[in-house]
Amino acid sequence: MPVVKPFSTIAEMFDVITRHFIDSEKPAYLYKVAGVYKPLSYKELREMVELTACGLAALGLKKGDKVGIISENRIEWIIVDFAMTTTGIIDVPVYPTLTAKQIEYIFNNAGVKATFVSNQVQLSKVEKIYDNVKSLDKVIIFTEKGITAPEYLLSLKELMELGRDFREKNPDYWINMIREIKPEDILTIIYTSGTTGEPKGVVLTHKNLVSNILSATQVVPMTPEDTFLSYLPFSHSFERMAGFYAAFACGGIVALAESIDTIAQNLLEVKPTVMTSVPRLFERLYNRIIKGVESGPALRKKIFYWALDVGKKYVQASKKGNVPAWLKAQYALADKLVFSKLKERTGGRIKFFVSGGAALAKELGEFFEALGIKIIEGYGLTETSPVLTVNRLDDYKFGTVGKPIPGVEIKIAEDGEILARGPNVMLGYYNNPEATAEAIDKDGWFHTGDIGYFDEDGFLVITDRKKHIFVSSGGKNIAPQPIESLLVQSNYIDQAVVIGEGKPFLTALIVPDFEAINDYAKQQGIQFQDEKELLHRDEIYRLFEREIKKVNKELAQHEHIRNFRLLEKPFTIEDGELTPTLKVKRKVVEQKYKELIEKMYEELGV
Template identity: 65%
Template sequence: MEVKPTIVTTVPRLFERMHTLIIKNIESGSPAKKRIFYWALGVGRDYVASKKKGIVGPILRTQYAVADRLVLSKLKERTGGRIKFFVSGGAALSRELGEFFESVGIMIVEGYGMTESSPVISANRSDDYKFGSVGKPLNNVQVKIDEDGEILTRGPHVMLGYYKNKEATAEAIDKDGWLHTGDVGHFDTDGFIVITDRKKHLFVNSGGKNIAPQPIENLLQQSKFVDQIVLIGDKKRFNTALIVPDFDNLKEFANEHHLQYRSEEDLLADEKVNDAVRKDINDLQRDLAKYEQVRRFKLLPVPFTIENGDLTPTLKVKRKVVEQKYADLIESMYK
């Protein structure tokens, strides 16, 4: 059945896979195809930037028309051809992904909320948005940041309480009517809400440094070799990571460098493969503070999935489950 939606609500994982498939298809093409694609992407980026300023010159307008005809329109057509915008929620969308699809002509807006808030608290709008944020609070929705950084919200959108569970209700909603979301974040200078991580996911290393894993994981997932990643470091001397690699890209690297392997396990154990992943990670994390950087990692042969119990139905990693499952492997990285 053919479907041509106008608005689609989904999670960041879909956009990550779309981006991976697009880049993989381009990189496997001819040099001419690659040049045209990246030229069109650059034109799209310039066009968006100029349009935001309200000034699009005739040369750029002509270039964009050509780029759209040759490349951009074909990518948009793959979404059904009628998409006005995508709505992303459930987890943080990286700024880089948002800007990539914006350059292509595919708008992604992020919103934020929870079931207890009916469910929307804030949202980016098609005419007022900022990648890396979850937008501004809706009308009649109050939001404030608590002393510990937790996002609190109050207003007619907040639930009355949990059904026949006064204790849980009292934990979630304080005496002044503020719903405690469990998320940590802040307002930027333009009034957009930026979420750092879930409060329960923050950890403190053995040196007393507070670390939010999600932004670091999002950064390192930009590596073509990294499909999924879980940062480890609670009460530890340094950060490590469990990485589910992109096997297609690993195999392509191995073939280009004439590496011999019989199985995916052989591939993961290869020193040159690990060196390539390490180089990518180090390049991406060079601007992070030393205590935020990943010092060691292990490549996993099996992905995190809903079926094996590692992911929630909304594709979020169950950190405690993963840490318990790979406890021995994690411990080996600290020896």
């Protein structure tokens, strides 16, 4: 079902949706308070948003001013975002994992006048840079202020009190501001985390986001009966559009996960019907399932693989529209013995997952489909608000990112780069006309930086990022992403980065799944003091050699991994090796492990 009510701006969306559900017993949001999910009604949400919006006006902030948000996902993020988007203030969301120096660059580049912070940790970053950001005046903290608060700080509670006083004197201010906002007005400036260089501010209008919401909800069914579990950062365009705005526009209930680490528990508590995610979650889930099966009794193992085989046959037969009675009976038994128990781990009500942010391995999609869990993959970029293509529930193909959504044009350039055009394409990069001219050509085509092609059925296939494709010293073009996707399907491999730019062959940096190798060591009777010692044991090295040989069998000769190193700690956002959507910053990793990489090649005579 499309959106509940028509709208042309995010401000109007908030107004019409909250009015429509104002007396509904159904909550707009569920969020954790003292370990328990608490509902927030549309009536309460509307009141809090209006008070916050009026509070910002009381501080002298007006339409066109830029205000930051440095926060994890929490209910206050939603309230302050809607307060800004309904009054024409341009919000500048910042990942809470960024350093003070990175925030300083973004705030100076955008000319941020005020910022919201979630807690004392985020406040301490702003305190370090406050004097260096000349445009910055007020800072509003979601929690209590603390004893030694700087004079420019006020709490969200205090802001709402200012808003209450302002509203008494200006009762029609907020609703008049909502009506003033036009589709062409700037909604937000999102700074791309970028795997290289300084971040660029992507300028998105109300029209950009609204067009994407309306198009995406035409092809991905969401209804007021749906419950969403949201865990990806709202600072990222994928969750902002899909898990936040689109879910709200369709009248669904959005439950906020406490963090990435609590998803397993939150799934059971919330029992969502729809969830947006990145492939990393499915990789972890897959590895956990397989590990549980492999370490279990022989009979359980036999039943699981029998059920998986039945599931795959059932899916194929269903697609042809001809499921024989014996297969239906086998599938019902497989569901009772295996699939239903696995689906219970997702809360038992999930209709489908939407995957974005990175490539989903074809094999993963097929695996979960056989279990009765459908994952539909889409593709887009911050610069395109973000969705360009998506697989439909009734028209999908794993290993592809689907077909263009309504209103979006896609074409492939001569060099294989994917170009996009439509109402969702950004205005440009803030204060950066050179980068804008480089990204959007004179005919309005946005150059995505991704390489891909349309298959014979019109589905878009992404090969890799243009800048990630490297050329071996033998002149072969190699896309590392598909090779890395194969590597992480191993139960023993958690993360992998393939190396090979200008080299005669490929090597890999591998982060083991430490839980899995610990279990393997115990089964094999391998004695060790700690994980560092375990990684240096010959038995473990041989285990990974075997895993890599399995992957090499599926690759062309020039794509074979000839050497590898096991790393002692995973790539993290905190160490600057991952973007907030868990994509590896390839250049950072290559620089950090430069000596290790050189040794891998030296060992083989390079």
